[in-house]
Amino acid sequence: MLSAARIEAMIHFWNQIQALMLSYRHAFHAGNPADVFKHAVLVALVRAMQEKPRGIQFVDTHAAAALYELNDAETLKNREFDAGIGRVWSSPPLHPIMDDYLALVRHFNPDGRLACYPGSPMLLRQLLRPNDRLILCELHPAEQRRLQTRFAEDGQVRVIAGDGYAALKKVLPPQGGRGLVLIDPSWELKSEADSLTAALQQALQRFAHGVYAIWYPLIEGRDIDLTVLPEKLGLNQDQWLDMRISFPPEQRLGRMRACGMAIINCPYRLRQTLAEWHSTLS
Numbered sequence: 465m466l467s468a469a470r471i472e473a474m475i476h477f478w479n480q481i482q483a484l485m486l487s488y489r490h491a492f493h494a495g496n497p498a499d500v501f502k503h504a505v506l507v508a509l510v511r512a513m514q515e516k517p518r519g520i521q522f523v524d525t526h527a528a529a530a531l532y533e534l535n536d537a538e539t540l541k542n543r544e545f546d547a548g549i550g551r552v553w554s555s556p557p558l559h560p561i562m563d564d565y566l567a568l569v570r571h572f573n574p575d576g577r578l579a580c581y582p583g584s585p586m587l588l589r590q591l592l593r594p595n596d597r598l599i600l601c602e603l604h605p606a607e608q609r610r611l612q613t614r615f616a617e618d619g620q621v622r623v624i625a626g627d628g629y630a631a632l633k634k635v636l637p638p639q640g641g642r643g644l645v646l647i648d649p650s651w652e653l654k655s656e657a658d659s660l661t662a663a664l665q666q667a668l669q670r671f672a673h674g675v676y677a678i679w680y681p682l683i684e685g686r687d688i689d690l691t692v693l694p695e696k697l698g699l700n701q702d703q704w705l706d707m708r709i710s711f712p713p714e715q716r717l718g719r720m721r722a723c724g725m726a727i728i729n730c731p732y733r734l735r736q737t738l739a740e741w742h743s744t745l746s
Contacts, residue, residue: 490528491538495545495581497715498723500552501745502679503628504565504586505509505707505725505738506646509677510591511564512734519595521638522588523645525628525663527600529610531587534578536610545581547715553578561741585611585621592620597637601628629663637671645674651681651688661696664728668697675729682708682722690726697728705730707742 502616513520532539539545549569557563568590572582582590585600600615601624603609607627615621624631627677632645647668649656664676680688694704708724711717730738 472737475589487717490583491532491536491542493530493544494583495534495549496546497548497551497709497711498679498681498717499566499581499711500548501650501666501723502506502725503584504561505727506584506677507565507568507587507591508561508738509644509675509727509733509742510588511728513675514591514593514596515731516642517595519593519597519601519640519644521599521635521640521643522595522645523599523601523628523635524584524588524630524644524648524663525601525632526650527585527602527623527628528583528604528607530583530600530614531572532581532583534580536597539694544576544717547717550578551715559741559744561737562580576593578730579705584648585615587594588646589618589621594620594737595640596620597638598622599624599631603627608633629659632663632667636667638673638674640673643671644677646659646679648678657688657690664693664697668728670735673729675731677729680724680726681720682710682724683720684721686719688724689746690724693726699705699728703739705735707738709742709745716734 465647482578510522534545536600552558552562552566555566557629568587570587571590573579585598588598598621600611600621603626608623611623615623636643646658649660660678667674667676678690680690690706703726706724708722710722711720
């Protein structure tokens with residue numbers, strides 16, 4: 465039996481973890497270079513999966529808010545969107561992957577002025593077909609309320625309040641047999657890689673042929689190493705795709721020097737397209 469002191473120490477430790485997890489607000493970083501890369505890949509994945517007519521269940525494990533006003537105090541604090549979506553907002557045609565992503569962002573700014581940025585929940589919702597479904601998971605109470613308010617009357621969207629990793633046990637496998645899971649944590653906790661690995665191990669047992677997209681940062685002095693994941697998860701080379709981009713000095717986000725998107729079970733025909741696009745970013 466645990467002693468009272470041991471129980472108290474465990475409660476204190478958990479409270480510290482909760483405080484760290486709830487301190488992160490994506491609004492401070494909305495539309496930054498990492499978002500541009502991550503969301504362009506996400507849109508390409510959705511488009512590739514929708515080439516087949518059967519419905520898809522999309523799951524966003526760390527959804528945050530759906531839409532960010534770029535004149536809010538939170539987004540203006542660091543103005544990270546200037547180095548991200550702001551740099552490419554008025555660009556001439558780039559690559560089809562970027563052009564498709566930018567067209568979606570422009571949908572939310574119909575007057576042509578960059579005033580708001582759609583997060584992954586809103587991008588995914590915009591892409592849903594009538595037979596697709598979207599599940600949004602969020603731990604932060606304020607973000608939960610925003611999601612629940614925005615999608616309260618939307619029959620294609622379900623909001624789950626709580627830990628997105630735990631929610632995967634409830635929502636996988638999807639009824640229709642097709643699904644994409646976006647995993648985009650804050651990576652503020654040192655235990656995040658372990659939590660991610662454990663969640664993916666369980667998810668793949670339930671839904672081995674699902675598509676999983678994992679965003680991760682590369683931070684000076686604390687790089688996130690996902691190179692061990694394929695071996696830990698028992699994946700072969702064809703099941704794993706890992707793309708990284710480095711940020712030039714003017715686009716660096718504090719100590720974040722680069723970021724990556726790791727994809728499990730990437731649609732076959734998309735792999736080459738992503739590789740071609742990725743080569744233009746190097």
